[in-house]
Amino acid sequence: MTGNRLYGPLADVAGDAGYAEHPQRVGFFTDTSVCIGCKACEVACKEWNGLPEPGGDVLALTGMSYDNTGALGSNSWRHVAFIEQQVPANGPAADLIIEEPDGADGADGATRWLMASDVCKHCTHAACLDVCPTGALVRTEFGTVIVQPDICNGCAYCVSACPFGVIDRREDDGRAWKCTMCYDRLRGGLEPACAKACPTDSIQFGPLDELRATAQARLADLHASGETRARLYLDDPEDGIGGGGAFFLLLDEPEVYGLPPDPVVTSRDLPQMWRWAGTAAAVLAAGVAVAFAGRRA
Amino acid sequence: MSEELQVPPAEFSSYYGRPILKVTRWREPHLPAYLFLGEMSGALALVAAAAHATGRRPLASTARIGSAAAAVAGAGFLTAELGRPERFLNMLRVAKPTSPLSMGSWILASHSGLVSAAAASQVTGLVPGVGALAGAAAALTGSALATYPGVLLANTAVPAWHAAYREITLLFAGGAMTAAGAAGLAASAVSSDRADFEAARRLAMVGAAVESVAGYGLETRPGLESEPYRTGEGGRMLVAARYLTLGGGLAALAARRSRMAAAVSAALLAGGGYCAKVAVLRAGVASAKDPKYVVAGQRSGLPGEPASAGRGG
Numbered sequence: 001m002t003g004n005r006l007y008g009p010l011a012d013v014a015g016d017a018g019y020a021e022h023p024q025r026v027g028f029f030t031d032t033s034v035c036i037g038c039k040a041c042e043v044a045c046k047e048w049n050g051l052p053e054p055g056g057d058v059l060a061l062t063g064m065s066y067d068n069t070g071a072l073g074s075n076s077w078r079h080v081a082f083i084e085q086q087v088p089a090n091g092p093a094a095d096l097i098i099e100e101p102d103g104a105d106g107a108d109g110a111t112r113w114l115m116a117s118d119v120c121k122h123c124t125h126a127a128c129l130d131v132c133p134t135g136a137l138v139r140t141e142f143g144t145v146i147v148q149p150d151i152c153n154g155c156a157y158c159v160s161a162c163p164f165g166v167i168d169r170r171e172d173d174g175r176a177w178k179c180t181m182c183y184d185r186l187r188g189g190l191e192p193a194c195a196k197a198c199p200t201d202s203i204q205f206g207p208l209d210e211l212r213a214t215a216q217a218r219l220a221d222l223h224a225s226g227e228t229r230a231r232l233y234l235d236d237p238e239d240g241i242g243g244g245g246a247f248f249l250l251l252d253e254p255e256v257y258g259l260p261p262d263p264v265v266t267s268r269d270l271p272q273m274w275r276w277a278g279t280a281a282a283v284l285a286a287g288v289a290v291a292f293a294g295r296r297a
Numbered sequence: 298m299s300e301e302l303q304v305p306p307a308e309f310s311s312y313y314g315r316p317i318l319k320v321t322r323w324r325e326p327h328l329p330a331y332l333f334l335g336e337m338s339g340a341l342a343l344v345a346a347a348a349h350a351t352g353r354r355p356l357a358s359t360a361r362i363g364s365a366a367a368a369v370a371g372a373g374f375l376t377a378e379l380g381r382p383e384r385f386l387n388m389l390r391v392a393k394p395t396s397p398l399s400m401g402s403w404i405l406a407s408h409s410g411l412v413s414a415a416a417a418s419q420v421t422g423l424v425p426g427v428g429a430l431a432g433a434a435a436a437l438t439g440s441a442l443a444t445y446p447g448v449l450l451a452n453t454a455v456p457a458w459h460a461a462y463r464e465i466t467l468l469f470a471g472g473a474m475t476a477a478g479a480a481g482l483a484a485s486a487v488s489s490d491r492a493d494f495e496a497a498r499r500l501a502m503v504g505a506a507v508e509s510v511a512g513y514g515l516e517t518r519p520g521l522e523s524e525p526y527r528t529g530e531g532g533r534m535l536v537a538a539r540y541l542t543l544g545g546g547l548a549a550l551a552a553r554r555s556r557m558a559a560a561v562s563a564a565l566l567a568g569g570g571y572c573a574k575v576a577v578l579r580a581g582v583a584s585a586k587d588p589k590y591v592v593a594g595q596r597s598g599l600p601g602e603p604a605s606a607g608r609g610g
Contacts, residue, residue, distance in 0.1 A: 006395065028410030047490055064313045071315060081312060133399035133450060135391040142532075153387045154380020156322035157398050160453040160585070165319040174380025255592045262595040266452050266459055273448045273462045274394075279446060280470040281440040283507065284340060287474045291500035292347045 006266040009237040010124050013245075017139035025143030026186065028203060028211065028246040029211035030117055032257075033220055035202040035232065039116035041078040042069060044197035048182060051075045052170075071258070072118055074168040077179040078194050081257050083114040116257050117203055119194070120179035120203065121234055122164045124242030125265040128158035128167050128178075136176075143208070144181040144245055152176050163241070163263035181245070184272065186268070194217030208245060215249055233259065309596070311588040318454055318517035318585040321578075327378040329574035332446050333476060334371030335405065336469055336570075338364045340477035342412050342439030344497065346432050355493045358419050359484040360477070361432060364439070365416035367480075368409040375405070397449040404445060408438035443473035450577065456594050457531070458577070460522035461515055465577060470509035472570040474504025475542060481568070482549065483563035486556045498552050498559075501566055505546030512539055512573060515580075521593055522584060531580030535573050541569030 005016055014022040045051065054075050062068050065082040072079045086109045122144045129137045129145050136151035137158060147158075149168075154174040156168045167178040182192035190196070195205035204211060215232055222230040233254050234244030240263050254261045311317075345360035376385045388402035411431045418428025447466025450458045458465065481497020488494060512535055515526040525531045545565030551558035584590040 062313075073319075083312070112484070127454065130393075131398065132394040133391075133393065133396045133402055134387040136387070137394070151384075151387055151390070152381070153384035155388075155398060156380065157396070157453075159319045159490070160321045160323070160455055160458075160581075162319065163454040165317050168319050168379050169322050171380075176380075251564075253310050254315070255310045255588065257319055258315060258588075260317050260591050260595055262452075264595075265592065266454055269459070269462070270395065270397075270448070270452055273451050273466075276463055277444045277448050277466055279442075280444040280466040283467065284440055284443055284470045284473055285343065287470075287503045287507065288343045288347055288500060290503055291344075291474075291478075291496045292351055294495070295498065 005125075005127055006130070006270060007168070007240075007265060008242060010242050013124050013143045013242075014139060014141055019141050022141040022143075024207040025245065026181070026206060027122060027143075027208040027244070028119060028181070028192070028205055029215050029249070030119065030246065031202050031204065031215070031249045032114065032250055033114040033202075033218075033222060033227070034200045035080070035117055035251060036200055037066060037080055037082055037113070038199060039069075039080050040197040040199060041117050041194035041203055042076065042080060044193040045078045045179075046076075048185070048193035049077065049180070051077065061149075072164075072166050072168075072178075074170040074177040077119065077177075079118045081114075081118060082115045083116075083252070083256055085112060085114065085252075085256075086110070087112050099229060114256070115250055116248065116259070117194070117198075118259070119246050120181075121164055121241065121247075122179075122181060122245030123230070123265065124237065124245070126241075127161040127163060127265045127267060128176075130265070130267040130270075131157045131161040133157060140183060140186075142181070142183075142186050144183065144186075146180045146183050147176055147178060149175055156217055161266055163260055163265070194296035211247075215247065218249060222249075240268070305320065310587055311592065313410075314588065316586050317588045317591045320582055320585045321453075321455065324376060325575060325578065327374045328578055329571055331371050331374040331378065332469065333567075333571050334367045334374065335446060336443040336473035337476035337480060338367035338371060338412065339441070339443030340473035340500075341367065341440035341441075341480060342408065342415075342432070342435035342467045344477050345412075345415065346436035346480065348493075348496065349429060349432055353493045353496065354486060355490045356481060356484075356497060356605045357432075359481065359488075359494075361412065361416045361419045361428075363480045363484075364412040365409075366516065366601065368405070368412050368442075372405060372409060397445060397452050401442075401445045401449055404438055404441045408435060408442045411435035411438055442477070444470050450581065453581075455581045455585050456522045456590040457525045460520055460594070461518060461526075464511050464514040464518060468508060468573055468577070471504050471507030471509075471511050472573055474500050475508055475545065475566040476504075476570050477509045477609065478502070478504050478549070479545070479563040479566040482552055482559045482566070485552070486560040486563065491553075491556075495553065498549050501549045501562065502546050504571075504610065505542050505549070505566065508542050508570070508573065509539060509546075512542075512576075515577075521590060521597075525580035525590070526576065527582040529579070529583050531576050531583055534576035534579055538569045538576055540570035541572060543564045543569075545569055
């Protein structure tokens with residue numbers, strides 16, 4: 001253990017967590033440019049992990065798009081977002097356009113769909129893991145982050161700490177749950193269920209270093225073909241979470257997909273917060289001293 | 298200070314306006330009650346130690362017993378907040394400096410033990426030396442218990458909490474003083490030896506000033522994250538807290554001569570302290586529910602990144 005590594009690049013995340021010998025760090029590269037929104041990942045995840053139905057009406061429709069899952073949560077560990085947007089008819093991403101302009105002048109542009117399968121980011125600096133008071137959240141030998149259900153006491157600190165709104169508490173069960181990157185399958189030498197089920201290879205699983213190289217090549221291809229808004233998200237070890245164990249190729253700003261544009265692990269600021277609490281404690285002690293300073297009446 | 302820099306982009310993108318963050322599972326009355334009782338117990342431990350050291354026997358006795366009662370009640374609310382309350386002791390499985398709740402659990406556990414020992418010694422009259430020692434040590438754990446919750450809330454992704462860690466922590470330190478002062482004032486309203494409680498009255502007034510200044514700071518600090526403290530349910534509760542606390546502070550001026558004023562002041566200060574905790578919780582909820590606080594807040598930290606026009610919802 002090197003200790004107290006709260007922020008910044010971290011080359012050996014499992015080693016930092018105390019694993020003397022460990023396999024390569026693995027992760028997901030989700031290339032949203034080839035996602036077709038089939039939700040096979042959502043289904044495979046629920047099937048493999050035996051996730052319960054969400055509370056309430058399971059057939060409820062959000063009414064906003066084909067997305068009726070809505071968000072990641074304790075019972076949804078993959079979530080396919082659907083975005084319908086207007087783009088210039090002569091702009092890039094011609095292969096994503098589903099409807100040609102129909103106005104007489106065509107000024108309204110064309111309509112395109114963006115689809116993206118979201119998942120736990122398995123951050124290099126994971127706020128959920130940092131704040132967990134019981135040690136239920138742990139770093140695995142693969143560099144991923146999992147909850148141990150036999151330890152979690154449902155304090156829900158992780159729920160408020162996650163900058164992506166991923167982890168949540170099941171109210172019927174009282175514990176926090178999220179994607180494990182199919183830890184059981186990884187232990188058995190298999191790839192996670194979502195990646196296995198993805199028919200277009202939008203979800204790619206593998207050693208993180210290789211995935212980052214793959215992603216850079218794909219990004220260069222897209223830029224060369226005119227898709228200039230394509231960008232990688234959470235691939236950079238210099239970013240606010242030290243890079244994601246799951247990262248993405250997006251075709252628009254992250255917030256369009258419901259992702260925070262520049263997430264930072266809250267623990268980065270923890271040392272100064274503790275110091276400030278010391279200041280506040282001194283204020284409290286000074287207040288008491290002032291109150292007792294006068295002579296007894 | 299430039300006003301322009303504080304204005305968020307008028308339009309920002311989101312995914313159908315849905316929240317990016319999960320709204321906290323912490324709820325009312327559990328969280329605000331725990332915060333209020335914890336800081337009351339912490340500050341009362343300081344009061345008890347100071348009163349003991351300066352020979353204010355009735356105040357020391359009241360503060361010891363009050364501190365123990367508040368610690369036990371606060372721990373009860375904290376436990377009831379858990380999804381699996383029967384696993385409360387898992388909090389003491391590890392000690393993690395990166396987790397303010399882990400540190401807080403250890404602080405609460407040691408503090409509860411110390412103030413309970415001091416109170417038991419006080420009530421039974423047994424081993425007064427041990428009671429005094431436990432009481433003195435509890436002044437240290439009490440200082441930590443009263444102020445660590447500022448870090449507990451701030452060390453999250455919740456924009457209104459994370460950004461305002463200084464103001465929240467000071468608000469809690471001031472609230473600790475008013476809560477302990479209120480307990481002393483309430484006791485003085487029924488005590489035969491009222492002169493002894495003068496220190497509690499002064500503490501209440503100092504606390505009311507600190508709490509009011511910190512509350513003002515929450516509303517006025519630069520940045521979009523102060524908006525939930527001025528508007529909506531968080532803003533309304535913070536206004537209520539301000540009037541209760543200031544009213545309690547004013548009533549404390551008259552509390553030396555009037556038992557009625559002492560009782561009224563105690564009630565107003567306790568109400569103000571509780572409302573301030575509710576205001577912080579509700580402001581945090583509001584800032585987690587609306588993606589603009591996440592997007593605009595993070596965009597303002599990204600130089601040269603223009604916010605794109607609203608789409609997708």
